[in-house]
Amino acid sequence: MPSPSSVSPSSSSPSSRDRVVAELRAAGCVFAEDEAELILAAARTPDEVAALVARRVAGLPLELVVGWAEFRGLRVTVEPGVFVPRRRTEFLVEQALAQAPGATVVVDLCCGSGAVGAALAAALGRVELHAADIDPAAVRCARRNLAAAGGQVHTGDLFEALPGEVRGRVDILAANVPYVPSDEIGLLPAEARDHEPRAALDGGTDGLDVLRRVAAQAPRWLAPGGCVLVETSGQQARAAVDAFARAGLTTRLAFSGDLHAHVVIGVRP
Missing domain, CATH: 1.10.8 (Helicase, Ruva Protein; domain 3)
Known part of the structure; x- marks a missing residue:
């Protein structure tokens, strides 16, 4: 805020x-x-x-x-039942802009409120922007936040939600996937545990179920030289990097000490 x-x-x-x-x-x-x-x-x-x-x-x-959160200088509308954007995720946006400053096709996957897509569009200027989430409440909220940027918001499970014409053309694929291990949901602060959708938090047994699915499918959707970025935790970083590398992506890990944020970046060769 x-x-x-x-x-x-x-x-x-x-x-x-x-x-x-x-x-x-x-x-x-x-x-x-x-x-x-x-x-x-x-x-x-x-x-x-x-x-x-x-x-x-x-x-x-x-x-x-x-009714709103500040995210990278923007006032992002948030509604009950929708994941609240975290300030540490601003680091993911910064890394995306550094990796692909001339991006023209951007996808915000697991978009929640659409904060990441809105921030990328604000920094890049006119882009073809797509966002997707499996939760209809998130989709409704993201449509409000991305309307000014001309963003198209789709309902569905990861890449299944995206229009086919985007395949192979994406310059920035930002996927703020859920990465809390299922057994650790109960350890989260009550604000998240009790008021945010579990699907936006629960990443499966080790927290990397959704991340692995994104890594496996991302190369088919990226343009040559396009990048996929996913936030994770320090404990999961090595396994997350391995998942990206196994998918054939040129991979690196970025870390922000100020925001305590870990972002895995994979680039299609």
Whole structure:
């Protein structure tokens, strides 16, 4: 989310702001002051303030409370039941732009809200943009976020959702796949565990089921020199790199210490 300085000042009185901060702090919100500013900016009436605070106190992620998340400088709409874009995934976007700065055909697979596709389109300019997700709620949300970029959003399981004419033409294939091992879902923070779709989190026994499927099929969809990028964890990075290499991709691993993000990048020779 943005810092309060990037949000229009609320007209609420200091006393009402103090009450909101106190309620949020009592509920365990570490950044209660920042969250209060965002909630007050999103609400139009005192009743709306109370309703939003109640939702946050009940454990709903802040982004779902206010209806948007900041992602690489963009305000991305998020809705209940849709995966909230993480700031660490901005590193995936940065790596894609560095690898293919002249990309003209972009695919955002497992798109969720469409944040990755929107950020790539904003940086690249006019591109042919496709996004896909298996969850109809995510597809509806992504269509809102990608409309301005002219993005086409498709419903379906990975590559099955994409139109055939894209095959062999993709310059950037960004796939923010689920990669949490099934047995570790219960260890996630309640905000993710209780309020985000399991399909967007659960990557199977070792967390790499979907990643392996993407790696195996990506070469058929990439243009010569096109790249596929997938976020993973440090513990899974070696196995993820191996999966890309087995698919015949020229592979490297990128790491951001600031965002604690690992991105596997595979390039079609």
